[in-house]
Structures are given as structure tokens and as C-alpha cells.
Amino acid sequence: GAVVSQHPSRVICKSGTSVKIECRSLDFQATTMFWYRQFPKQSLMLMATSNEGSKATYEQGVEKDKFLINHASLTLSTLTVTSAHPEDSSFYICSARVTATNEKLFFGSGTQLSVL
Amino acid sequence: GDSVTQMEGPVTLSEEAFLTINCTYTATGYPSLFWYVQYPGEGLQLLLKATKADDKGSNKGFEATYRKETTSFHLEKGSVQVSDSAVYFCALSDGGYNKLIFGAGTRLAVHP
Numbered sequence: 001g002a003v004v005s006q007h008p009s010r011v012i013c014k015s016g017t018s019v020k021i022e023c024r025s026l027d028f029q030a031t032t033m034f035w036y037r038q039f040p041k042q043s044l045m046l047m048a049t050s051n052e053g054s055k056a057t058y059e060q061g062v063e064k065d066k067f068l069i070n071h072a073s074l075t076l077s078t079l080t081v082t083s084a085h086p087e088d089s090s091f092y093i094c095s096a097r098v099t100a101t102n103e104k105l106f107f108g109s110g111t112q113l114s115v116l
Numbered sequence: 117g118d119s120v121t122q123m124e125g126p127v128t129l130s131e132e133a134f135l136t137i138n139c140t141y142t143a144t145g146y147p148s149l150f151w152y153v154q155y156p157g158e159g160l161q162l163l164l165k166a167t168k169a170d171d172k173g174s175n176k177g178f179e180a181t182y183r184k185e186t187t188s189f190h191l192e193k194g195s196v197q198v199s200d201s202a203v204y205f206c207a208l209s210d211g212g213y214n215k216l217i218f219g220a221g222t223r224l225a226v227h228p
Contacts, residue, residue, distance in 0.1 A: 004159055041124070043219055043220050093159070105216070107159030107161070109158050109159045
């Protein structure tokens with residue numbers, strides 16, 4: 001089946017620094033990618049939807065200036081957490097949709113971010 | 117708004133035991149319901165789904181029935197294996213796969 005590679009799987013950073021998380025579709029072109037966040041013992045929450053070549057659409061309550069999403073190619077989307085704070089510590093997962101007509105989603109394995 | 121509640125884990129079972137992971141939902145419309153599974157080090161994978169009331173989704177020995185009257189979609193398996201150890205997520209969508217709303221996930225550990 002289709003594979004989505006997400007890196008890094010775990011990152012620890014200092015407060016105030018920026019962290020970039022990559023999400024790549026390895027064997028298909030993803031017109032749309034989604035970014036989720038999960039705090040401990042809470043639900044996986046959709047943060048934003050990105051379409052290749054256009055600006056991401058953010059869910060209510062998600063700061064677009066803090067969570068920068070770039071989807072410059074059909075196989076790569078990046079999420080940059082800018083000026084990270086300890087409250088940004090969370091589990092981040094990406095998913096990719098193959099085409100506009102194929103609604104199947106394929107997920108990355110997630111990134112555990114810890115901000116000290 | 118729409119939401120999904122699933123039982124807290126971890127659930128620890130011996131091999132060949134019966135598994136039930138409870139999932140209930142709140143939705144204003146008539147959502148589709150899903151179970152996803154995440155094996156260690158891998159991404160979430162769709163396990164099964166049901167798109168309307170009384171539908172039963174099944175895959176790899178797992179089953180779940182869409183119960184509108186109880187707003188539930190409990191996951192069951194008659195005899196679990198060590199290889200079933202994973203995190204299971206219940207989810208709903210009333211707009212295809214785009215707007216998936218997930219539960220918190222339930223970790224299952226199966227011991228030999």
C-alpha cells in the first residue's frame with residue numbers, strides 16, 4: 001500500500017527555537033495533506049489542511065503564524081513549529097490523500113515533540 | 117460539535133482472549149464510522165468502516181457494528197494474537213475522509 005514517511009519520529013528542543021517536521025509520500029502524489037496534533041490522553045485533532053501549491057487552511061484555534069505549513073510539491077509537506085514553547089509539546093501526525101477523487105488517507109508514523 | 121469517546125487503555129489481554137474496545141460518538145448528522153490501527157513505528161491504517169446504521173465493518177477478524185440507537189461502534193475480535201498489539205483509534209466523518217474526528221486511542225497489549 002501507499003507509504004507516508006514522517007521525520008523526525010522524536011525531537012527535543014529548547015523553548016524559543018523552531019522545529020521542522022517533514023511528511024513525504026513515497027510512492028504516490030498527494031494533492032492534499034493533513035496535519036493532526038494529539039495531547040496526552042486527548043483526541044487526535046486536525047490542525048490544518050494543505051493543498052499543493054496553495055496556502056494551508058487552519059482549523060479554528062490553530063495559530064497560522066506559529067504552525068507554518070508548506071506544501072510546495074506533490075510529495076512533501078512540512079510543518080514548522082516556530083518559537084516553540086513547552087505547551088507545544090505534543091504528538092504530531094500527518095496524512096496524505098492520493099487524489100481529489102480517491103479519498104483514502106495514508107498516515108505518517110508521527111512525531112513526538114518535547115519542548116524544554 | 118461532533119465527538120468520539122473511546123475507552124481508556126491500556127487494555128492488556130492474553131493471547132486468544134476476546135477483545136472489546138468501546139467507542140461512542142456524538143454527531144448531528146449521519147456520519148461514517150471508522151476504526152484505525154497504529155502498529156508500533158508505523159502510521160495509522162484503516163482497519164474497517166461502516167457508512168450507515170446497522171452496517172457491520174470487518175477486517176482481519178475484527179468487527180464493529182454501526183449502532184445508531186446507542187450511538188456506538190464497538191470494536192470486537194473473538195481471539196486476539198500478540199501481533200494485534202497496537203493503538204486503536206475510533207473516528208467519524210460526516211464529510212468523507214477529509215474531516216475525520218478521532219477518539220483518543222486505546223492501546224492494546226496482548227501477551228503470549
